[in-house]
Amino acid sequence: MTDGERKVGVFICHCGGNISDVVDVNALREFAAKQAGVVAATDFRFMCSNQGQAQLQETIKEKGLDGVVVACCTPKMYEDMFRETAKDAGMNPYLLEIANVREQCAYAHRSQPEKATEKAKALVGAQVAKVLRLRALEVKIAPIHEGVAVIGAGIAGIHAAILLGNAGHKVTLIEKSPTIGGNMARFDKTFPTMDCAMCTLSPKMNQVFNHKNVELLTYAEVTNAVRTPGKFTLTVRKKPRYVTDDCIGCNRCTERCPVSTPKSPVKVESEWNMGLDLRKAIYLPFSQALPQLWTIDADHCFYFQRNRACRMCANVCPADAIDFSMQPEEVKVEVGAVVVATGYRPFDATQVAHYGFGTYPDVYHGLQIERLLSSTGPTGGKLVKKDGTPPTSVGIIHCVGSRDEKYRPYCSRVCCMYSLKYAHLIRERTGARVYNFYMDMRANGKGYEEFYQRVASEQVGFVRGKPARVTDVATSPEEQGKLMIVVEDTLAGVTLRVPVDMVVLSTAMEPGDVDGLLASLHLDKTADGFVKEYHPKINPTDTAVKGVFVAGCAQGPKDITDTIAQAGAAAMSAATFLGSGEMTLNPLVAEVNPDLCRACDRCTDACEFDAVHIDPQGLVAVVDETSCEGCGKCTVVCPTGAITVRQFTKPQIVASIDALAPKAVAP
Ligand SMILES: Cc1cc2nc3c(=O)[nH]c(=O)nc-3n(C[C@H](O)[C@H](O)[C@H](O)COP(=O)(O)OP(=O)(O)OC[C@H]3O[C@@H](n4cnc5c(N)ncnc54)[C@H](O)[C@@H]3O)c2cc1C
Ligand code: SF4
Ligand code: SF4
Numbered sequence: 001m002t003d004g005e006r007k008v009g010v011f012i013c014h015c016g017g018n019i020s021d022v023v024d025v026n027a028l029r030e031f032a033a034k035q036a037g038v039v040a041a042t043d044f045r046f047m048c049s050n051q052g053q054a055q056l057q058e059t060i061k062e063k064g065l066d067g068v069v070v071a072c073c074t075p076k077m078y079e080d081m082f083r084e085t086a087k088d089a090g091m092n093p094y095l096l097e098i099a100n101v102r103e104q105c106a107y108a109h110r111s112q113p114e115k116a117t118e119k120a121k122a123l124v125g126a127q128v129a130k131v132l133r134l135r136a137l138e139v140k141i142a143p144i145h146e147g148v149a150v151i152g153a154g155i156a157g158i159h160a161a162i163l164l165g166n167a168g169h170k171v172t173l174i175e176k177s178p179t180i181g182g183n184m185a186r187f188d189k190t191f192p193t194m195d196c197a198m199c200t201l202s203p204k205m206n207q208v209f210n211h212k213n214v215e216l217l218t219y220a221e222v223t224n225a226v227r228t229p230g231k232f233t234l235t236v237r238k239k240p241r242y243v244t245d246d247c248i249g250c251n252r253c254t255e256r257c258p259v260s261t262p263k264s265p266v267k268v269e270s271e272w273n274m275g276l277d278l279r280k281a282i283y284l285p286f287s288q289a290l291p292q293l294w295t296i297d298a299d300h301c302f303y304f305q306r307n308r309a310c311r312m313c314a315n316v317c318p319a320d321a322i323d324f325s326m327q328p329e330e331v332k333v334e335v336g337a338v339v340v341a342t343g344y345r346p347f348d349a350t351q352v353a354h355y356g357f358g359t360y361p362d363v364y365h366g367l368q369i370e371r372l373l374s375s376t377g378p379t380g381g382k383l384v385k386k387d388g389t390p391p392t393s394v395g396i397i398h399c400v401g402s403r404d405e406k407y408r409p410y411c412s413r414v415c416c417m418y419s420l421k422y423a424h425l426i427r428e429r430t431g432a433r434v435y436n437f438y439m440d441m442r443a444n445g446k447g448y449e450e451f452y453q454r455v456a457s458e459q460v461g462f463v464r465g466k467p468a469r470v471t472d473v474a475t476s477p478e479e480q481g482k483l484m485i486v487v488e489d490t491l492a493g494v495t496l497r498v499p500v501d502m503v504v505l506s507t508a509m510e511p512g513d514v515d516g517l518l519a520s521l522h523l524d525k526t527a528d529g530f531v532k533e534y535h536p537k538i539n540p541t542d543t544a545v546k547g548v549f550v551a552g553c554a555q556g557p558k559d560i561t562d563t564i565a566q567a568g569a570a571a572m573s574a575a576t577f578l579g580s581g582e583m584t585l586n587p588l589v590a591e592v593n594p595d596l597c598r599a600c601d602r603c604t605d606a607c608e609f610d611a612v613h614i615d616p617q618g619l620v621a622v623v624d625e626t627s628c629e630g631c632g633k634c635t636v637v638c639p640t641g642a643i644t645v646r647q648f649t650k651p652q653i654v655a656s657i658d659a660l661a662p663k664a665v666a667p
Helices: 025-033 050-063 077-086 102-107 113-132 154-167 196-209 252-256 314-315 366-373 413-428 449-456 514-518 561-579 600-605 631-639 651-664
Strands: 008-013 038-044 067-072 097-100 140-143 148-150 173-175 215-216 220-228 231-238 329-335 335-339 344-346 363-365 395-401 433-438 463-464 469-471 485-491 494-500 502-507 509-510 546-548 582-584 590-592 612-614 621-623 644-645
Touching: 008 050, 008 644, 025 514, 025 561, 038 050, 038 502, 050 067, 050 077, 067 077, 067 113, 067 561, 097 102, 097 113, 113 494, 113 509, 113 651, 140 329, 148 154, 148 329, 148 502, 154 173, 154 215, 154 335, 154 561, 173 220, 173 329, 173 644, 196 215, 196 413, 231 335, 231 433, 252 314, 335 561, 363 366, 366 413, 366 631, 395 413, 395 494, 413 433, 413 449, 413 502, 469 502, 485 502, 494 644, 561 582, 590 621, 600 612, 600 631
Parallel strands: 008 038, 008 067, 067 097, 148 173, 148 335, 173 215, 335 546, 363 502, 395 433, 395 502, 433 463
Antiparallel strands: 140 582, 220 231, 231 329, 344 509, 469 485, 485 494, 590 644, 612 621
16 A cells, blocks of 8 residues: 555544643644545544544544544553454554554643644654555454463462352362462451451352362462463473372371471471471361362472381371372363462561561561461460560561562552551450551551551550661660660651560562463563553453453452452453453564565574474474564564564554654654
């Protein structure tokens, strides 16, 4: 198509003033109308509204448009929608481009309206020049495979799996630890209602465990994911438990296992109790764990580590359930959609050395306090110091690792609230004096402010200030044997030394160790390290990879209420996607001109997504269109220009630059 043959329409959105308060839309429309190929130029208050889209369709039909530029907000928001609208009006959707005159003009140059308008003209001109050279692309459809994999069985993954199973989808729930439940299973009570955590979680654990549509793979991790049109093939590695399903849960093996006994040279810290006590080499993480299957930790078991020196568990097991010959198993899981629900882990408090975690025995982090307060914890729910006596005073330091440029700049959103939970429980159970050291109190969920007021009325102390350090160096007789929290009270303007018996560090929530998983699913992370959602506001459960959704704290720190809400939304999105039965494949990917390709292999080396291969005859490069992300790296290294990304060919890019260059405005 050459200039003059294509009929282009330009549609300028006011965005209710967001654009038109800065950019002169009349001048922009007049400019657009004069561009070669443009047969219609119009502006509208909200192009994304029903009326705006109706106008787009009417103009396409009336003027016979075969090219459209919408000057509006970022293409991330509405490009798909406008393309769909154009398609419904009979136009090839890939002949439509967005000129982002909101973020790149109105927002970026708010104080310079004239320059913003000039830049908007340049962007519209460049997109018109590009549209004149676009090629109509074929839209390919692929059927979506049935079934969904949910990765991570904390409260988010469990809730999503139940909803998807209830909707009739086959669900594979994959959990890396020996039991489902996630971090919530460690809690005694949950804010703000202070109801028993396991009383709400345990029924859901049982429901998912017994769900006819849910297959559970525990002690299992996804080691690879391959995407083909409409299908994900996950390779799941199931670690051997060395205990068979014959286990009857009698616990005799654990009682007799010599590991972690007082005389044993090998001691293993309990992950479940966050290192506060020891566990045996054969163990059940906690009494309500599901499945109720014991597991041998081969890294600490004398059978494996000491040349079969011990077979005690096998000798005492009445069910003959010990099988030392078990091997890791690889399972292929084929599904149409994936929900990532891998949660969070607590920030490593040893990094903030001046708070004494790991140095002073009575400095704990949040999840450790959960275990100390829990009736299933190492002290049976009694809050005691390492010497076994109850504390008479406790200091709770907020924002440890969070809101700190050195560690995690973001707010972990739940630390103020769980600090209040501990203040309440400690006052209630020990009568100890409790001080909260906070930067700002953030209590902005339903019932949270009321909970804050309730705790404040329970004679809990609040000091506004970030403590400088925790020290056991006494400067007076009253400080002897105490931990001193040194802090500037920023409200009173005085420096305090507050003596306490126990310190609780309200540590940040940070993403787990999921880089490998995210890489194999081609998922990005946001600056905070959590999974990047498609759009933080209007699409927080989708990701940029079609068919992959995110739920719970895998997307960012949140409380249980928000986790449940987001998991429900992710399940709904996944069910809708699966229910549609087919998906449109993105045609904006690389393609090879076989006449120019010399099979030099440079593109295959450059591609991060393993999407280009040389054909078996060794003659030409071939693109796997479902793996290609259209990033264009291959096009840069190709010596002959044989590989290009559709709608980003050299003539198209050069035409845009030519249109831009004479009008470019300095930022
Ligand atoms: C100290 C503390 C106290 C809290 N108290 C409260 C409270 O009282 N009330 C409240 O509303 N909120 C509270 N929260 C927040 C609450 O913990 C979270 O909202 C909730 O646990 C998030 O659930 P999740 O399923 O997203 O993540 P998680 O509970 O972290 O579960 C994630 C699951 O995924 C698994 N997993 C991780 N990686 C993989 C992988 N690669 N493959 C397979 N499985 C994987 C993990 O083993 C885990 O089972 C608290 C948080 C903290 C830190
Ligand atoms: S493995 Fe054997 S001994 Fe251990 S709990 Fe199961 S049945 Fe009992
Ligand atoms: S064989 Fe291993 S798990 Fe079994 S009792 Fe001996 S040390 Fe414990």
